[in-house]
Amino acid sequence: MPQAPAGSGPRRRTVLTAALAPLALAGCSTDDAPADPASGPQAAKDALIMVIRHAEKPYTGDSGQDETGEDDPGSLAGRGWRRAEALGRLFPPTRGASLPRPATIFAAGGKTPAPARSRQTVAALATALRVPVRTGFAVGAEPALAQAALLSPMPVLVCWEHSGIPRLVRALGAHQVLGVPAYWPDRYDLVWMFTRRQGHWSFRELPQHLLPQDA
Numbered sequence: 001m002p003q004a005p006a007g008s009g010p011r012r013r014t015v016l017t018a019a020l021a022p023l024a025l026a027g028c029s030t031d032d033a034p035a036d037p038a039s040g041p042q043a044a045k046d047a048l049i050m051v052i053r054h055a056e057k058p059y060t061g062d063s064g065q066d067e068t069g070e071d072d073p074g075s076l077a078g079r080g081w082r083r084a085e086a087l088g089r090l091f092p093p094t095r096g097a098s099l100p101r102p103a104t105i106f107a108a109g110g111k112t113p114a115p116a117r118s119r120q121t122v123a124a125l126a127t128a129l130r131v132p133v134r135t136g137f138a139v140g141a142e143p144a145l146a147q148a149a150l151l152s153p154m155p156v157l158v159c160w161e162h163s164g165i166p167r168l169v170r171a172l173g174a175h176q177v178l179g180v181p182a183y184w185p186d187r188y189d190l191v192w193m194f195t196r197r198q199g200h201w202s203f204r205e206l207p208q209h210l211l212p213q214d215a
Helices: 010-020 078-090 113-129 142-150 162-172
Strands: 047-053 104-107 156-160 190-197 200-207
Touching (some): 078 113, 104 113, 104 142, 142 156, 142 162, 156 162, 162 190
Parallel strands (some): 047 156
Antiparallel strands (some): 190 200
């Protein structure tokens, strides 16, 4: 079993439960998805979209922990909870910060384990920013997600399952940008930043540096 998250116990469980409860009601509907990201006003709109993978999941044979601290193989591992709690440090409210504070946050929806971890990863950050988490798109619906993201208030943060991130990049129209990897690497400590100016995308890969042993 993974090591319990730092600061675990009744108080932490109460805080996390309170943080996630309103987010379950804050998902967007499929009505948010317009017709085509390659056409219409959003095609020329400047955009800044940051993509992260959900935080660490339990190793095979181990169990994660849900918001109340109970064993749950579909939830984050202890290290994943610590990353989720530290995520706010990536978006400090200071001029010149490497990452801007998100105005819109998306996390994977649906009923499979990865979406639960996506929501858990951004719960504390969303509560701190007072930004609802939009969970109306499941893994596999990346084209609709891209359309909604491009019409949302910027900057946008998307927390997603790693296998679906290349599909999201393609749906944004940024897959041919120099330096964009074809696949998300076997890591949890990265941010992919896509910036569109005057119709042209650029790409940066940034380390999180939130936990010991982050590269």
